[in-house]
Amino acid sequence: MALELYLDLFSQPCRSVYIFAKKNNISFDFKKLSLLDGQQYGEDFGKISLIRKVPALRDGDFCLAESIAIMLYLAEKFKTPDFWYPADLQQRARVNEYLSWQHTAIRMHGSEIFCLRLMIPKVMGVEIPEDKMNAALDDLNSSLKLVEEKFLQDRPFIAGDQISLADLVAIVEIMQPVGAGVDVFEGRPKLSAWRDRVQEAIGKELFDEAHQYILGAQESVKSMDSSKMQVFKPKILRLFM
Numbered sequence: 001m002a003l004e005l006y007l008d009l010f011s012q013p014c015r016s017v018y019i020f021a022k023k024n025n026i027s028f029d030f031k032k033l034s035l036l037d038g039q040q041y042g043e044d045f046g047k048i049s050l051i052r053k054v055p056a057l058r059d060g061d062f063c064l065a066e067s068i069a070i071m072l073y074l075a076e077k078f079k080t081p082d083f084w085y086p087a088d089l090q091q092r093a094r095v096n097e098y099l100s101w102q103h104t105a106i107r108m109h110g111s112e113i114f115c116l117r118l119m120i121p122k123v124m125g126v127e128i129p130e131d132k133m134n135a136a137l138d139d140l141n142s143s144l145k146l147v148e149e150k151f152l153q154d155r156p157f158i159a160g161d162q163i164s165l166a167d168l169v170a171i172v173e174i175m176q177p178v179g180a181g182v183d184v185f186e187g188r189p190k191l192s193a194w195r196d197r198v199q200e201a202i203g204k205e206l207f208d209e210a211h212q213y214i215l216g217a218q219e220s221v222k223s224m225d226s227s228k229m230q231v232f233k234p235k236i237l238r239l240f241m
């Protein structure tokens with residue numbers, strides 16, 4: 001049985017797994033799971049992951065959740081080039097440091113902008129007050145500043161001269177607010193130059209293919225039937241209201 005990846009390219013961690021697998025010529029069955037249609041709550045997906053989030057992997061009888069665990073599994077199984085997750089002690093520690101930090105920083109702040117600008121107005125039918133939006137933008141800006149000043153410094157990539165899993169996980173998260181219409185690269189030449197290097201290392205075609213849905217998110221969310229998105233209401237109420 002071919003290796004299966006359950007993905008929705010609206011999702012940042014799905015894009016990192018997708019790009020990683022494609023870039024390393026790992027063949028897989030793309031199992032599209034539509035988050036906006038609530039397919040993560042379906043009975044079939046529950047057999048793959050009780051966490052009910054994507055990405056998820058099935059390799060024979062073995063199922064795995066969590067994007068970073070999935071990419072490390074693929075890296076080990078398919079012996080991908082060292083630069084993705086360097087064997088060098090301190091380079092690997094740099095990658096681990098970024099991967100550990102990002103969950104509650106850039107990922108949280110970029111996702112919040114996406115929810116405040118696109119999801120909440122659609123699902124709840126309300127616009128977000130300006131002060132709340134500004135506070136979320138401040139949080140995002142402080143995380144982006146740390147990406148530049150702490151994680152990149154003067155290096156081409158987070159762990160040194162070559163792309164690693166840290167850069168891949170960083171770029172997919174940083175593109176999420178861009179999809180919601182916030183150009184995080186404007187006025188940030190260092191971050192923009194790093195984005196260009198990451199794009200080049202991934203390959204522009206693959207980068208664009210993986211990001212086409214998120215970059216069209218403003219239009220696609222606008223045209224969606226909000227009654228179908230009510231499945232998100234309890235979560236939005238819990239997290240944001």
Ligand SMILES: N[C@@H](CCC(=O)N[C@@H](CS)C(=O)NCC(=O)O)C(=O)O
Nearest residue numbers: 011012013040053054055066067068
């Ligand atoms: N830490 C997880 C995060 C996975 C996650 O939060 N996935 C979101 C999409 S970005 C999801 O499936 N959400 C569905 C839901 O919460 O209902 C990873 O890196 O894989």
